[in-house]
Amino acid sequence: MSNTQKKILIMLALIAAVLFGSAGYFALINYRAFASQPLGPALPVSPQTMPPLWTASPAVGTVAVLPTSSPTPKPLCGGPSAMTILAIGQDQRSNNYMYGLGDIVRVVRVDFVTPQITVLEFPRDLWVEIPYISDNLNGFDHGKLNQAYLYGQPGDGFAYWDDPSQGPGLLSLTLNLNFGVQSDHYLAVNMRTFENVVNAMGGITINVPDRETAYNTGLPIGEHHLGGSEALKVARNREEGMFERVDNQNLVLCAMREKALSPKVVTQIPALIESFHDNIQTDFTPDQLSQLACLGTKLPVENIAFASFPEELFTEIRTYDDPAYPNGLLIFDADFNILRQYVARFNAGTWPQLSSSPSSETTQAEASSSFFCP
Numbered sequence: 001m002s003n004t005q006k007k008i009l010i011m012l013a014l015i016a017a018v019l020f021g022s023a024g025y026f027a028l029i030n031y032r033a034f035a036s037q038p039l040g041p042a043l044p045v046s047p048q049t050m051p052p053l054w055t056a057s058p059a060v061g062t063v064a065v066l067p068t069s070s071p072t073p074k075p076l077c078g079g080p081s082a083m084t085i086l087a088i089g090q091d092q093r094s095n096n097y098m099y100g101l102g103d104i105v106r107v108v109r110v111d112f113v114t115p116q117i118t119v120l121e122f123p124r125d126l127w128v129e130i131p132y133i134s135d136n137l138n139g140f141d142h143g144k145l146n147q148a149y150l151y152g153q154p155g156d157g158f159a160y161w162d163d164p165s166q167g168p169g170l171l172s173l174t175l176n177l178n179f180g181v182q183s184d185h186y187l188a189v190n191m192r193t194f195e196n197v198v199n200a201m202g203g204i205t206i207n208v209p210d211r212e213t214a215y216n217t218g219l220p221i222g223e224h225h226l227g228g229s230e231a232l233k234v235a236r237n238r239e240e241g242m243f244e245r246v247d248n249q250n251l252v253l254c255a256m257r258e259k260a261l262s263p264k265v266v267t268q269i270p271a272l273i274e275s276f277h278d279n280i281q282t283d284f285t286p287d288q289l290s291q292l293a294c295l296g297t298k299l300p301v302e303n304i305a306f307a308s309f310p311e312e313l314f315t316e317i318r319t320y321d322d323p324a325y326p327n328g329l330l331i332f333d334a335d336f337n338i339l340r341q342y343v344a345r346f347n348a349g350t351w352p353q354l355s356s357s358p359s360s361e362t363t364q365a366e367a368s369s370s371f372f373c374p
Helices: 003-035 145-151 168-177 191-200 228-238 242-260 269-275 288-296 336-348 364-368
Strands: 082-090 100-113 116-123 125-131 140-144 183-187 204-208 224-225 280-282 306-310 313-317 327-332 370-372
Touching: 003 288, 082 168, 082 191, 100 145, 100 168, 100 336, 116 242, 116 336, 125 168, 125 336, 140 145, 140 288, 168 183, 168 280, 168 336, 183 191, 204 228, 204 327, 224 228, 228 242, 242 306, 280 306
Parallel strands: 082 183, 116 306
Antiparallel strands: 082 100, 100 116, 125 140, 183 280, 204 224, 306 370, 313 327
């Protein structure tokens, strides 16, 4: 091979390297642009903020600030210090989100520093003020909490506000208005998609502890490996009441948590959720889903806590205020000022407390309303 031919081959190789390098660069740019795009409309900005948990006393003179001996730990997985997610279970089996009540309402606080995850359940039958609906209901502005999601959906007869975030956005504003919840993101799943997700994970294993949990599921007491439809029956079982249904849901969530945190599944979570993005409502970006999946690999089991407001705070009453229900409607009555105090502690990451670090300030009622996965 002549020197001229060698020079030509070297030049062609350099050109090819530049072309392939450029292709890889632009592919990376395109991927980053995709990964940073939300899979749905963002939540509206909540107008309210919670009051501080304490107020500093006036001080005389200047207070010296001493340097700390250890640096503040950085959030894991490139995430924020904390993220609050509004998680919604819609009560429809359809392939769309045109209608449906927000029958499961939970607020999830993800701490990327500790790390830990705390989940707070809101009873769907709370009687709340719902913003932006009074013009459509002749001045009436209240309803059950689960109706806030329905009134924001685009189905005929509803769509009481036209924000792109639809039901999740209106439910988020309702939680903020009544209780001071500050949600950063949302994820809404209907019953059909829930079944598909459980099936895509390869099913879950739960232990049915008693006949009440097994009621209407066709399952005997004991350990079972469940597919999506069977898991849904357990999660929806409310034979013993609304608060017992929450316990059943916690069993299912713990089983899903155990399966999702397995090494085989955890790395597939972003792709799994992305594959269902046409059948869910969420404003997460693929990057944020990857951060959550990464955190799952570093999260101790004991750092996951489920909490409910103490049951004795609620009284079941019948209201005749809703014109759509002339015979009355069963609702939960509660002192919202007390609930807001719990929410303030939840927002601050001080309640519920991890099972490994109980506080002397934790009441017996609070302890009994917290649940930790076995």
